[in-house]
Amino acid sequence: MAKTRSLILILGDQLNPSISSLMNFDPQLxxxxxxxxxxxxxxxLHHQKKIALIFSAMRHFxxxxxxxxWPVHYHQYHPDSPYHSLLDVLKDAVNQYSPQQLLVTQCGEWRLHHVMQTWSKSLAVPVHILEDDRFVCSITEFKKWAAGRKQLRMEYFYRYIRQKTGLLMENNNPIGEQWNFDKKNRKSYRNDPPVPPTYQCKPDKITxxxxNDVTHYFPNHFGQLKPFWFAVTAEQATAALTHFIEHKLAYFGDFQDAMSHQHDFLFxxxxxxxxxxxLLDPITTCKMVEQAYRQGKAPLNAVEGFIRQIIGWREYVRGIYWLKMPAYAKENAFNNKRCLPSFYWTxxxxxxCMHQCLKSTYEHAxxxxxQRLMVTGNFALLAGITPSEICEWYLAVYADAFEWVELPNTLGMVMxxxxxxxxxxxxxxxxxxxxRMSDYCKGCHYNVKTQYETDSCPFNALYWFFLITHYDKLQxxxxxxxxxxxxxxxxxxxxxxxxxxxHYLIKQLDNL
Structure with a gap:
């Protein structure tokens, strides 16, 4: 058999035919x-729905x-397979295809990136790790932006990216004469306007x-598998985005910080x-949302808030991750040492409030x-949970959690x-x-209005205790x-x- 030119590894979060490793793909070579x-x-132990999402999207891709x-060598999961790692599969593929080189787009986790750098020796072929160009800001560009700055604030990075992309800009100035409309995005939801249904996809034969595989092979993993309604193709994901723009975007800004026990997703x-x-491209997504504003279909505070999350916050945390890893994962400024309470899993x-957010996490991944920052994350901060434990939990339970985005959000923003x-x-x-931001407190076992009585909301005493404990640092x-x-x-x-x-609450963490 003639030698293959390039063996190209596509990971489960790289499901885009325009990805850098496929840029010069030749099906003959x-x-x-x-x-x-x-x-x-x-x-x-990833959520069952997260595993199902990635496996189904991979098989569809x-x-x-x-x-x-295009020739695809696809290894399907089985617990008895002798190929336990990506390297195991690649060794078999190298033996089968005798490639001149291995190409892979940079992954999203330091753990795997570090291992990839050893593959060339293990496989006895050159391994080329290519830049992931699906992001607006490259890792190198972020390092240049960060160089010499005393503070790496997202707001200034966001303005830089707005100017670079031209999104919501006119003559190099922000539309609306200000960069950020976050102060207009803090309304609580009181059952008006009605919440449109979330776009859902019916599982096909592949899904x-x-x-069936996840049910049989991952029964002990966290989460509820069915009903499964995630999009698993680019076409379905685009339809989900279009549905959001048409039915929810107009109210997204006003209520993006709101929480309701009746609506897991709100707007x-x-x-x-x-x-x-x-499955979706960030710039294409932002342009579709921007177009809704220019057509008068959504207000500026909603559109700006949405775009800020994608080209501002999403790009920023990725930059921080690759700038500061691997030491960043070990940061623990408050010297927290407590274990994650068992109810995060049960x-x-x-x-x-915790039950509602954890229930949504369990059911939907x-x-x-x-919900993540001010409820489950806030409690972990106030209770002094070890950062690595809550970081691992977030990485496991959310379908959108990959370490480049999860770790800075959890370790930095939450903890x-x-x-x-x-x-x-x-x-x-x-x-x-x-x-103020939810209806969770109505009917709760605890009283949110008091601070230190036997039935007082745990958040209250733990909040003031957090300030007392860390006063020297916070002052x-x-x-x-x-x-x-x-x-x-x-x-x-x-x-x-x-x-x-x-002190009583801390001793009783598992039983609150």
Whole structure:
């Protein structure tokens, strides 16, 4: 058999025919390899829906390539397979096809990237790791932007990317004469306007086979597998985006921080899942949303807020990840040492807000950013949970979680464990915030209005205890001045009661 020119590995979050590793693909000379393997499904115990999403999207993508007459070597998961890792599959493929080189687009996790750098020796062929050009800002460009800056604030990076892309710009100035409309995006939801249904896809034969596999092979993994309604092709993902633009975008801005026990998704798009595995392109997505504004179909605060999440925050956290890894993953500014409470996995807690967000996570492998930041994340911060444990949980349970996006969001934004590199202040809050932004507190076992009684909301005492415990560090942060002043106004008796209540809660974390 004649030597293959290039063996090209396509990962489960690289499902785009325009990806850099396929840029010069020649079906007569090159061979594609795709693999579902034990190692990638078990380094954390991924949500069943997350595994099903990636496997189904991979199999659909392979089918699409085969229809184009592109040769695809596809390894399907089986627990008894002798090929446990991507390297195992590649060794077999190298023996079978005798390639001159292996091409792979850079992955999204340091763990795998580090291993890839050893593959050339293991495979005895050159391994070329190509830049992932699906992002607006390359890793090199972000390093240049960050060089010499005392603070790496997302807001200034976002303005840089707005100018680079021209999105929502006129004559190099932001439309609406300001860059950020976040202050207009903080309304609570009180059952008006009606929430349109979320776009859902019916599983086809390929997906049904995947669901059967996940049921049999991953029964002990977290999460509810069915009903399964995620998009698994680019066409379906585009239809989901179009549905969001037509039915939800107009209200997304006003209610993007709101939470409701009746509506898991409210006016959110749920497209981060599709962006992060390659089924949607970020710039194309942003241009479609921008067009809705220019056609008068959605207000500026909604469109700007949506675009900011994609070309601002999403690009920014990726830049931070590759700039600071691998040391970044070990940051623990508050020296937290407590274990993650068991109810994060069981969803069984008397705290209604936590139960609702954990229930959504269990059922859908999804919760929106405020549910993650200000409920499940906020509790982990206040309770002093070890950052690595909550980071691993987020990586496992959410379908859109890949380490490049999950780790900075969790370790930096949620836990403030990087000592303010990513966020200018800890996003700590009492139950008062949750009560204002949701209806979760109604009917809760705990009383959100009190602080240290036996039935007081745990968030309240833990919030003040967090400020007391870390006062020496927080007092130097100008954005914490107001809340620390409020702490100063509390009497010695109140402080004592708060400490007693907090110590009790910490001892009872698993039973709250």
């Amino acid at each position: 090159d061979q594609i390899v795709m693999a579902e393997v034990w190692e990638e499904t078990h380094y954390v 392979a089918q699409q390539l085969k229809k184009q007459k 049904q086979n995947v669901l 959110h798009s749920i497209i981060s899942i599709y962006l992060n595995i390659g 969803t069984q807690t008397k705290m209604q 999804y919760a929106h950013h405020i 403030h464990a990087d000592d303010g590199l990513l966020g200018s202040k800890p996003y700590a809050a009492s139950g008062k915030y949750i009560d 130097h942060n100008p954005r914490m001045k107001l809340v620390l002043n409020a702490l100063h106004r509390k009497s010695d008796a109140e402080i004592t009661a708060i400490k007693q209540r907090a």
